[in-house]
Amino acid sequence: MKRSKFDVIIIGGGIIGLSIAWRLARVGLELLLVERKGIGEETSSVAAGMLAPYSELGFENEDMLELGERSLREYPRFLEELSHDSGISVPLHDYHTLMCGVDSHDIGTLKRRYDLHKNMSIESVWVSPGDVRSMEPLLSPRTLGALKPPTEAFVDPQQLMRSLHTAILKLGGEVRTNLSVTELIGTKYAVEGVAFESKDIARSECVVLATGAWTSKLYPACGIRSQKGQILTVELPKGLRLRSLVRTPRVYITPTNSSTLRLGATTEECGMLEHSTAGALYKILHYGREIIPSLDEASFHRMDVGYRPTTPSHRPILGPAHEANLILAGGHHRGGVLLAPTTALAVASYVSTGAWPHNLQSFNPTAHQQGRNL
Numbered sequence: 509m510k511r512s513k514f515d516v517i518i519i520g521g522g523i524i525g526l527s528i529a530w531r532l533a534r535v536g537l538e539l540l541l542v543e544r545k546g547i548g549e550e551t552s553s554v555a556a557g558m559l560a561p562y563s564e565l566g567f568e569n570e571d572m573l574e575l576g577e578r579s580l581r582e583y584p585r586f587l588e589e590l591s592h593d594s595g596i597s598v599p600l601h602d603y604h605t606l607m608c609g610v611d612s613h614d615i616g617t618l619k620r621r622y623d624l625h626k627n628m629s630i631e632s633v634w635v636s637p638g639d640v641r642s643m644e645p646l647l648s649p650r651t652l653g654a655l656k657p658p659t660e661a662f663v664d665p666q667q668l669m670r671s672l673h674t675a676i677l678k679l680g681g682e683v684r685t686n687l688s689v690t691e692l693i694g695t696k697y698a699v700e701g702v703a704f705e706s707k708d709i710a711r712s713e714c715v716v717l718a719t720g721a722w723t724s725k726l727y728p729a730c731g732i733r734s735q736k737g738q739i740l741t742v743e744l745p746k747g748l749r750l751r752s753l754v755r756t757p758r759v760y761i762t763p764t765n766s767s768t769l770r771l772g773a774t775t776e777e778c779g780m781l782e783h784s785t786a787g788a789l790y791k792i793l794h795y796g797r798e799i800i801p802s803l804d805e806a807s808f809h810r811m812d813v814g815y816r817p818t819t820p821s822h823r824p825i826l827g828p829a830h831e832a833n834l835i836l837a838g839g840h841h842r843g844g845v846l847l848a849p850t851t852a853l854a855v856a857s858y859v860s861t862g863a864w865p866h867n868l869q870s871f872n873p874t875a876h877q878q879g880r881n882l
């Protein structure tokens with residue numbers, strides 16, 4: 509007979525749910541992770557894998573930068589401990605990001621970003637057209653200059669999720685896939701467990717919602733919506749290799765550790781339309797060729813679709829809900845891979861001590877509800 513009582517139930521087997529489950533398994537809790545499809549089959553598997561707190565920085569508050577930087581710093585330890593538990597090591601690749609411009613409008617946008625970085629004490633440098641082309645020979649001769657933020661990194665999200673899944677199982681965590689949670693059960697003040705499609709229930713003293721863009725289905729008050737993103741994968745011909753991560757205000761081109769490139773991504777407010785579109789492919793390629801003309805010679809691999817979990821403020825919603833034993837871990841928008849280590853540590857610390865980390869208070873559900881984050 510299947511077990512029906514756990515210390516913690518985590519709903520969602522994407523990068524966030526898996527990272528949290530692994531951290532909780534490490535402290536010896538009896539946990540159940542429930543995923544309605546296969547592990548890591550949704551948005552986390554299509555992510556480009558950039559750990560890019562500087563080049564992805566919008567004009568949000570400083571605490572977003574601080575959270576992203578902390579997560580980037582946390583990554584080496586996260587991966588080392590994970591590899592110890594799972595036996596599967598996941599490489600972390602450092603790289604330079606070149607935020608390039610090809611016309612005066614782009615350069616204006618990048619100079620404003622340069623000023624923002626200076627105001628936030630981020631040590632970015634401005635690179636001249638000649639220098640940027642010697643750093644990255646595949647850049648178009650039209651490149652008029654680039655902003656180069658401090659070193660960022662890249663990780664393969666699918667490899668990372670495989671390692672997390674293995675570690676959870678090795679540490680005794682239970683993982684149930686192809687099983688949908690239909691409802692949270694309990695009272696107005698506390699959750700007592702979850703109900704499944706099969707009508708079975710599992711009980712727990714603590715439930716973590718890591719259901720990405722689907723979170724509003726189980727917890728409408730969180731205000732998380734889906735923002736569709738399409739991303740293209742191509743392979744450069746032998747002998748051509750991109751050394752840096754190249755971006756313009758319209759596209760990013762991520763080199764993986766081979767000649768495979770990922771180009772993204774669209775930003776579409778259309779709910780969860782599943783198919784990839786010809787229009788998205790056209791736009792991504794058009795903007796990509798503008799800065800890396802040799803993309804013409806690349807071979808097409810595939811287009812993927814994902815759904816960013818997005819709050820009105822584009823900030824994650826992290827921490828205990830009104831029901832103190834229900835923890836929200838969602839709304840990571842464009843940064844779920846980057847923010848997985850800090851999110852997991854914060855949730856594990858709350859479950860073990862009952863105290864939510866002080867420096868993450870501004871992301872908790874109360875701050876979102878009070879409109880401080882809107």
Ligand SMILES: Cc1cc2nc3c(=O)[nH]c(=O)nc-3n(C[C@H](O)[C@H](O)[C@H](O)COP(=O)(O)OP(=O)(O)OC[C@H]3O[C@@H](n4cnc5c(N)ncnc54)[C@H](O)[C@@H]3O)c2cc1C
Binds near residue numbers: 739
């Ligand atoms: C094109 C694209 C590129 C991106 N690139 C980057 C990047 O380079 N770097 C970065 O940091 N971020 C990136 N992101 C953002 C990142 O992918 C997300 O922030 C992250 O994947 C969110 O992780 P998650 O675990 O919350 O969601 P998901 O990966 O979507 O996982 C949620 C899981 O919950 C499951 N679930 C939902 N409802 C239920 C239920 N009722 N019962 C059981 N299971 C349920 C779903 O099936 C799903 O597997 C990108 C996003 C897109 C779309």
